[in-house]
Amino acid sequence: MLSIKNLHVSVGDKPILKGINLEIKPGEIHAIMGPNGSGKSTLSHILSGKSGYTVTDGSATYQGKDLLDMAPEIRAREGVFLAFQYPVEIPGVSNVYLLKAALNSIRKHHGQSEVDAMDFLTLVKGKVRLLDMDEKFLYRAVNEGFSGGEKKRNEILQMAILEPKLCILDETDSGLDIDALKIVSEGVNSLRSPDRSFVMVTHYQRLLDYIKPDFVHVLAHGQIVKSGGPELALELEEKGYSWLEDAEASA
Amino acid sequence: MAVANSSQYLEAYADRFADLSEKSDSWLKQQRTEALAQFSATGFPKARDEEWRYTQLSALDKTLFLPAQQSASIAVDVEWLKNYQLADAWSIVLVDGFFSAELSVLDGLPAGFVVSSLTQALAEPASAALLTDKLNQAVNFDENGFVAFNSAYFADGVWVYIPAKQVLAKPIQIVHVATQSAVAINTRTVIVVSEQSEVQLIETFVGLEGAYVSVAVAEVFVGQNADVTLYKVQVESEKALHFGGTYVKQARDARFRHDNFALGGLLARSDVHTDLDQASECELNGLYLGVKRQHIDNHTCINHLKPHGISRELYKGVLDDKARGVFQGRVVVAEDAQKTDSQMNNRNLLLSNDAEADTKPQLEIYADDVKCGHGVTVGQLDEKSIFYLQSRCVDEETARNMLTFAFANEMVDKVKIKSLHDVILGQVLMRFPQEGIYKEWL
Incomplete structure (x- = not known):
């Protein structure tokens, strides 16, 4: 699905990622954990194509193609979905309009015709119910005036409708109360499938209580300093990040 | 190079003035004479006038725009006009500034309501009696040269009278159509909405391809506790100049809303002035879009004269190519206007490096217990x-x-x-x- 090899990324002259290696196979869930400033967000941004970063070395290959060479919208149409840490408010563009534009872009990209209006509404309304959202959300401007929880739920709604192959969740748990966290997690869990992979970038263990990862990687100072199974997250919660950072410093 | 000035306009319009004076009752003749004296003294506004410093009026110097004449036959394609004339409204159509009975749709207007040609209204004793109290009462001839010009030379226009305690089922649309070139179209609209009535009105300005100048002054009187929404849709021809002024008097508890869409014209200026009495409310909205070399100018003035008034204003501009947009918004809170609640906003989006937005919000507050704010932005996506x-x-x-x-x-x-x-x-x-x-x- 995704193969990251020796990835080096800078912002301006400042190196942020210093040689990331990561193999993600279809159906797997990988959690990327790490303290603030470790490069977690940079990793999700570089994978989704945000500008302002320079790749100085290494590669990221997605389904056999050079991911870093694609425009952000092409990545999205190829099935890469970034759930934003801070979803952007877009006044004047309704949710349903954006969903339709997005879905039709994907269909066009794959040589399919535009979605039928009735089929589209049936699909969207079904997903809205799944996420326990009010249908009125569809006709409101994208994220405008939404609470933190509503914004995150809206991200998952988009994901549910666009059916991506690779989902990158950037700090999805930040700003969520426990009820919203449960709903968002249930939404994500319902999307788990043998041919869909997830990368969850998070600071805290609590999201992993609800979405069980297959692998946990700890990012510190721009490198993956430790990888393991779900038990690693528990160990981190107990001990904090400092023991790994110390270990790295003495290595 | 300046080839036309106000004395040339005075000369070119002498016959028109004599003709209009002759047809006017003595009170109106007197008003026209005063307006003419004002225009003779000041001419059109100059760039040195603070309120006009962003408005390039050189086009008026380059061409002498002669008074528009009433066409014998209507050169308006009815099918084309349907793009602008609403099917679900009563509509009165002016062609080159003159009432067209053929194009207007006024059947079934309830008894007591009047929507008519201003000239015809002035010729009828009953409506003329109402007009003596209203015509020229919301404008000052020394406001600017265009108001004086318009007051001296308007040949026709629209008279709307809404009796008290009425709600009109359909909106009333005033359609201004320009078909000629190199002419000035001078119209005056007087709208009286009596107490406790509710009405929606639309002013549409549209033209064929010509390079003409449209000088349109509207006076709106909103009665006590009445509710008026006035939409202005300015989609003049690409070569046209538009100088439109909307002057509003709001009585106590009156509500007035103005939605101003400034989309057409090469140079388009719109002034909206409203005077608020006690506890009256106004909402001024505007959208201006400029492309190519368009210059679109919007000036508003909200006068809070008495306590407890509320005003809300939002103007948005989108400017592309070499277009220029101007917003000058003034809010004046008189000493007596305590508890005024006013908010003014202007947001501009620039789509090209050559586009320009000038914005100038002005608050003048003479009362000490008020809530007033303003915000402006000029930015890119x-x-x-x-x-x-x-x-x-x-x-x-x-x-x-x-x-x-x-x-x-x-x-x-x-x-x-x-x-x-x-x-x-x-x-x-x-x-x-x-x-x-x-x-x-x-």
Whole structure:
């Protein structure tokens, strides 16, 4: 699905990622954990194509193609979905309009015709119910005036409708109360499938209580300093990040 | 090079003035004479006038625009006019500034309501009696040269009278159509809405291809506890000059809303002035779109004269190519106008490096217990929003178009009359790149 090899990324002259290696196979869930400033967000941004970063070395290959060479919208149409840490408010563009534009872009990209209006509404309304959202959300401007929880739920709604192959969740748990966290997690869990992979970038263990990862990687100072199974997250919660950072410093 | 000045206009309009004076009752003749004296003294505004410093009036010096004449036959394609004339409204049509009975649709207007040619109204004793109290009462001849020019030389216009305690089922539309070139079209509209009535009005300005100047002054009297919404849709021809002034007097508890769509013309200036009495409310909305070399100028003045008034103002501008947009918004709170609540906003979106926005909000507050605020922005599209849309499969160009459209659409969405909303939406979409914007999804 995704193969990251020796990835080096800078912002301006400042190196942020210093040689990331990561193999993600279809159906797997990988959690990327790490303290603030470790490069977690940079990793999700570089994978989704945000500008302002320079790749100085290494590669990221997605389904056999050079991911870093694609425009952000092409990545999205190829099935890469970034759930934003801070979803952007877009006044004047309704949710349903954006969903339709997005879905039709994907269909066009794959040589399919535009979605039928009735089929589209049936699909969207079904997903809205799944996420326990009010249908009125569809006709409101994208994220405008939404609470933190509503914004995150809206991200998952988009994901549910666009059916991506690779989902990158950037700090999805930040700003969520426990009820919203449960709903968002249930939404994500319902999307788990043998041919869909997830990368969850998070600071805290609590999201992993609800979405069980297959692998946990700890990012510190721009490198993956430790990888393991779900038990690693528990160990981190107990001990904090400092023991790994110390270990790295003495290595 | 200046080839025309106000004395040349005075000369060219001497016959017109004599003719109009002759047809006017003594009180109106007196007013025209005063207005003429004012125009003779000041001429058209100059760049040195603070209120006109951003408005380039050189086009008026280059061409002497002669008075528009009433055409013997109507050169207006009815099918074309349907793009602007609403089917679900009463409409009165002026062609080159003169009432056209053929094009107007006024059947079934309830008894007591009047929508008519101003000239005809002045010729009838009953309406003339009402007009003596209203005509020229919301304007000052020394406001600016265009008001004086218009007051001296208007040949026709519209008279709207709404009796008390009435709600009109359909809106009233005033359609100004320009068919000639190198002429000045001078119209005066007087709208009286009596106490406790509610009405929606639309002023539409549209032209064929000509280079003409449209000088349109409207006076609006909103009676006690009455509610008036006035939409202005300015889609003049690409070569036209438009100088429009809307002067409003709000009685106690009166509500007035003005939605101003300034889309057409090479040089278009719109002034909206309103005086608020005790506890009256006004809402001024505006959208100006400039492309190519358009210059679009919007000036507003909200006068809070008495306590407890509320005013809300939002003007948005989108400027592309070499277009220039000007917003000058003034809010005056008189010493007596305690507890005034006023908010003014102006937001501009620049789509090209050569586009320009000038914005000048002015608050003049003489009372000490008020809540007044203002905010202005001039900026470009938000890069974060563009990336968000890209990450949702939308290509960059479409994302830019979507965001530009969304910025403008906030104002279009405020239009409550469906047929009018659709006309304006079409006009907005026509003026901007719409690759990837699907009207049918909106």
